[in-house]
Amino acid sequence: MPLDLNDTIAAIASPPGPAERGIVRISGDAIVDVIRSVFAHDDERWPEAKRATRFEGTLNIPTIGIPVLAALMYWPTSRSYTGQPMAELHTTGSPPLLETVLERVLQCGARHANRGEFTMRAFLAGRIDLVQAEAVLGVIDAADHSELQAALSQLGGGITQTLVAVRSEILSLLGDLEAGLDFVEEDIEFISNQQIRERLAACRERLIDLVDD
Numbered sequence: 132m133p134l135d136l137n138d139t140i141a142a143i144a145s146p147p148g149p150a151e152r153g154i155v156r157i158s159g160d161a162i163v164d165v166i167r168s169v170f171a172h173d174d175e176r177w178p179e180a181k182r183a184t185r186f187e188g189t190l191n192i193p194t195i196g197i198p199v200l201a202a203l204m205y206w207p208t209s210r211s212y213t214g215q216p217m218a219e220l221h222t223t224g225s226p227p228l229l230e231t232v233l234e235r236v237l238q239c240g241a242r243h244a245n246r247g248e249f250t251m252r253a254f255l256a257g258r259i260d261l262v263q264a265e266a267v268l269g270v271i272d273a274a275d276h277s278e279l280q281a282a283l284s285q286l287g288g289g290i291t292q293t294l295v296a297v298r299s300e301i302l303s304l305l306g307d308l309e310a311g312l313d314f315v316e317e318d319i320e321f322i323s324n325q326q327i328r329e330r331l332a333a334c335r336e337r338l339i340d341l342v343d344d
Contacts, residue, residue, distance in 0.1 A: 136252060137215075139165055140244035141236045143229050150224030155232050158217040158249060161240055166218055168239035169232070170203050180207050190222060192235050199228070213249055214256020262290050281344065293341055297334045304330050 139159030145152065157165060163178045172188035183206045189198035201222040211217035220232060237243060247268070254264040269281070304327065311321040 136255065139241040140248055141165075141233060141241040142244040142249070143233055144219065144249075145224060145229070147226065149226060152221055153224030153226075153229045155220045155222075155229060155236060156217070156244075156249065157219070157236060157241055158211070158213040158215055158244075158252065159241070160216065162216045162218055165236060165239045165241050166203065166205075166220075169235055170201065170220060171198070172203065177203070177205065178207070180205055182207070183210070190220065190232060190235075192231055194231060194235075195228075199223075199232075209256065212258060213252040214258050215252065260291055290341060290344075293337055297337050300330065300334055 137160045139157065139161040141155060141157045143154070144156035145154040167178075169190055169192070170186075170188055171191055172186045174186075177184070177186050183204070186203040186205065188201060188203060190201045191198060199222055201220055204219040204221065206212075206217045209215060220236075222228065222232065233243075250259070250264055250267045253259045254261065259267075269278070304322075307322040308327070314321070
């Protein structure tokens, strides 16, 4: 069955195991209705926020019975990671608590996100490119420090930035070559054969370095 990219999806977004802070991430069109059923804040106008905002409040989970301190990170526009309204519920990083919060979020209208679905939405929305999307998996699967550093560099756009720079240099070189052809009968040399070779060699070296990395 094809995925509905407008579905409201949710998942635990923090690492497994106990910690000071745990995160449940939610994304999709019905995010406000879902959050209102779970999160309580003194100012009920919080959904009217026009930019990314943090709200302090409590989680109302019937199976727990008492309010749980939490913070809501709310991205109301397409400038979120997924390119659609998105939120994170931050609370104590107790695995049973996070599972209970997620269960409540699912009961209130969200569905459990498939593996990599938040990243897929970010890619389809143009928030990250394919190289960065692959880097997310690289960070998750990194077996040692060097693999992690390589993946983080890729995630930060290291590979993409190099490719963009090489592409820009090649387009600039092409412009010089075309200009030289336009004025070939006037004996004006915009760029020499030696300069062409040197600039192409520099581009080639940068690409070889990427392959080696």
